[in-house]
Amino acid sequence: MNAADHEPQGTPDTSLRALLTNPGYRLVLIYRLCALLSYQIVAVTVGWHIYEITRDPFSLGLVGLAEVLPYFCVAPFAGYLVDVLPRRRLGMAACTALVVTALSLLAVAQHWLPFDGLWPIYAAIALTGMARSFLSPIYNALFARVLPRELFVRGASIGSVMFQTGMVFGPALGGVLVGFGGKGLAYAIAATAALGAIAALTMLKVQEPTMSGPRAPIFRSIGEGARFVLSHPIMLGAMALDMFSVLLGGVVAMLPAFIHDILHYGPEGLGILRGAPALGSVCAGLWLARHPLQRNAGRTLLWAVTGFGLCVIAFGLSRHFWLSALILLAYGMCDGVSVVVRSTILQLSTPDEMRGRVSSINGIFVSSSNELGAFYAGTMARLLGLIPAVLVGGCAILMVAATVAKKAPQLRRLDLRQL
DSSP states (O other), rough: GGGGGGOOOSSSOSSSHHHHHOOOHHHHHHHHHHHHHHHHHEEEEHHHHHHHHOOOOHHHHHHHHHHHHHHHHHHHHHHHHHHSSSSHHHHHHHHHHHHHHHHHHHHOOOOOOOSOHHHHHHHHHHHHHHHHHHHHHHHHHHHHSSOGGGHHHHHHHHHHHHHHHHHOOOOHHHHHHHHHHHHHHHHHHHHHHHHHHHHHHHHHOOOOOOOSSSSOOOHHHHHHHHHHTTTOHHHHHHHHHHHHHHHHHHGGGGGGIIIIIOOOHHHHHHHHHHHHHHHHHHHHHHHHSSSOOOBBBHHHHHHHHHHHHHHHHHHOOOSHHHHHHHHHHHHHHHHHHHHHHHHHHHHHHHHGGGHHHHHHHIIIIHHHHHHHHHHHHHHHHHHOOOOHHHHHHHHHHHHHHHHHHHOOHHHTTTTTOOO
């Protein structure tokens, strides 16, 4: 039974207070925040760890590749499992993998393992990629079980705020911990955050959906999810737009190189720059939670992606630390608008029995593009140089936004009230 079935007759309460006083929703947000903090602290610490050893931007790109390849391999099966198995228990298992990753990296940083080279670090990041393939589908599925449908738009905005809060505090905390306590402390705190996510899911009381008939074979079931997305032009267009913009605008993965070679700051500066885009996204999410997008959502999305590309170009031209931080703040605001619109489309358009599979496909399109973008950025930096690679990426984003605006009229005219 869906949460919406418990709503009293009459006008539903869609206020922000009704959303924030929902105990199940609060626990789902805590799960999401703690999991995000865990792997974001790991991400910023691993970037510093690898660059400290190699001084090679390409090695930073390989970190993204080591995560995204396992993600791609596991994500379709993760979505299927979320649709057919207890979601809460799957979430606890995925967060346990984050604990194992952080503790493994702690052992590498403290030289407790009899292994040399970079491969143990990349292996641990591969496990993170597998665990991450479960996190978003589980969140999206639980989101729909604890909230009535009329709260989905506000809930998506607050969920985006919580997501970006993790993106702010994770990198910033990671940079501070590395700078003042060393890599070992940062990895230990990451493991603790993952344990917090497990605790939140342990306390969550939610009725899992029951299967109404026999389960389809796994590959047929995965194919059903893919066909649903491909037959939904608005959802497909929003996913593709976000994927290409994040893929081509992967400046965040190159921040250790910018800090070392251009802006000349230490790990504290890395934490600030890693957190600035997420802080901008938090600001955008808070605004949209108070003023939910309804009309002209598609046009707003396209303008946000255009602004995202302009910020990438401006960052590549900046030579001053605090100017770069402000540019990344604006970059995050534009990205935050895109995240809220896409999340709202996903929640409003997806049947409950397909949320795991559709969310996994969304992750393949969008979430993994951060890691694939890191590999792309590292490769382009090796071929063209650090700054030219960023400028080329920003120009390509502007071309993508213009192409989608012309070729996807349904997305351009999107009104969320019609979903």
